[in-house]
Amino acid sequence: MKIMFCAAPGYGLMLPLVPLVWAARAAGHEILLATTSEMAEVGARAGLPVIDVFPARDVWAELMGKVGPGNTPPADEDLSEEEKLVAGSGNPFGVFTLTMTEGTLAAARAFGAELIVTTSDHAAGALAAIALDIPVLEVGNRVSWSMRDEDWRREHSNFATDDPLSRHLAEKLSFTAGPAKVLARIDPRAPSMGGMTAGEETDPRDGAPWWPMRYVPFNGGAVAPPWVFERPERPRVCVTLGTVVPFLSGTSNLTIVIEALGQLDVEVILAAGAADLSALGTLPANVRPAGFVPLSMFLPSCALIVHHGGSGTTAAPLYYGVPQLVLPAFADNFLSADRVAERGVGLRCDAAETDVATMRSLLERLLTEPAFAEAAAAVRDEMATQPSPAEILEKAVALV
Structure with missing residues (x-):
């Protein structure tokens, strides 16, 4: 199967996806990682085939420059109509949706993607899946919270595909906006940290199931001192x-x-x-x-x-x-x-x-105080019993 993985261009936004990508490749699937900025090179160093879906500018550096110390948001009259849509979303990551969706869709079409796996804070992957009418697997990349948290989802839902920005991109790129065909949403948290138990829950937004998955850390590679x-x-x-x-x-x-x-x-x-x-x-x-x-x-x-x-x-x-x-x-x-x-x-x-x-x-x-080490060990042991990325990948492919 041809599986494309999509992630925004930040370390904490892309690296949690890498163990799943490795699992897909080890299982014999054709894979492609769609990202941009520094994460394109980081993904390549992790041994992954990568496509830079927006090589024209370093959008991560631009975002950091805007939110960095001493910077003030530009006035509305200085924004383009598309930038106003991003600003109106209240979500700074909307700039990735704006700049990366067209390249992500083009890459998925050229690659012949049959399944898109995207992180919960990156709508470009979901929009590409909608445009191509293929299923999407959403992966939570937050171990302390996830899109299952009602309070966070209500105010910071980054996976919306029916917002003004997404509708604008659908019209611009000539596809019909609508809900993504979500196979499942992945919760990487330990149960006692708010994550799922072995039982399967469904998302009230669209009925998609929630699957627990063991978090496997990937922080990059280096020659060990x-x-x-x-x-x-x-x-x-x-x-x-x-x-x-x-x-x-x-x-x-x-x-x-x-x-x-x-x-x-x-x-x-x-x-x-x-x-x-x-x-x-x-x-x-x-x-x-x-x-x-x-x-x-x-x-x-x-x-x-x-x-x-x-x-x-x-x-x-x-x-x-x-x-x-x-x-x-x-x-x-x-x-x-x-x-x-x-x-x-x-x-x-x-x-x-x-x-x-x-x-x-x-x-x-x-x-x-031993209580802290004991609690940490208990969470470690919980995580060890959760399904591995390989098991989750196999389950998703079976559904496709």
Whole structure:
């Protein structure tokens, strides 16, 4: 079968799809990943055949530039009619729907796609499936929340295909707008984190079934530094802010965290990619700036992770049973932080309003109180019992 996978061009928006793509290829299907911007190269480095559906501009960089510090939204009179449709949707990811739908549809038609698999925050894939009258499998790429959450779906539904922007694109690209033929929607959350149990639920929007699926972390590949597989002599703590937060607000929020960790008998891995660390000053002797190292490469050796609450960064330590301290920054980070705290797998904290003594107390609790590690291990064990990406892919193909 020819299966096209569609994802928006952000790390947290595309990487959760990769294990499903691998499962499809391992099962012998022809596959194609449709994305753009930096994710086209990231997908290629993951061993996937990729088509860049909007090579004319780097739309991810443009979006980050618009929401970055010091930027104000343009006035209505400065927007094109299509840009006004995006602005009116209240969904910043609408820019991906606008720019990527035409290329996604063209790629699906040329490839001869028989099934489209798309993430829950990327309508371009669904619109291509509608245009070609083929089924679509929607994959939730949020482990702390998903499109099953009524409050989030009501205000942030990114999968709408009957909104003004989608209707405009349907008319522009000469197809009839309407509901997608959704085979199923995939929930990657552990049951105790709000996800599905083994029983099958249906979506009240269109009756499509919800299927649980085991989250399998993919954070990219890298040549492992020697320390990754060495047994740490002291508790190892990972600190990261993902890829978006350092761009939007820098790394200064980590100042108190690093100072507090410098007072503890721990080994700190500062996984900050290419972020500028100058705001942190001289790092304590127990802090190792590691640049980019995939979390899945060294999380199994960690006793704790401190992070911003990104969906993938929240999910990976759940998979490995590692307690978390979440410092939410924006958007769905706060939902992730709430879920982590409610389930007891970690704590949440506003780094901007916390002093070093309080931060140190939180870190010591997470490192010494067994309840957090026990809860994290319980969620890890739950996730291990959920259907694998390979099983889900086989189930979807059988329906097609």
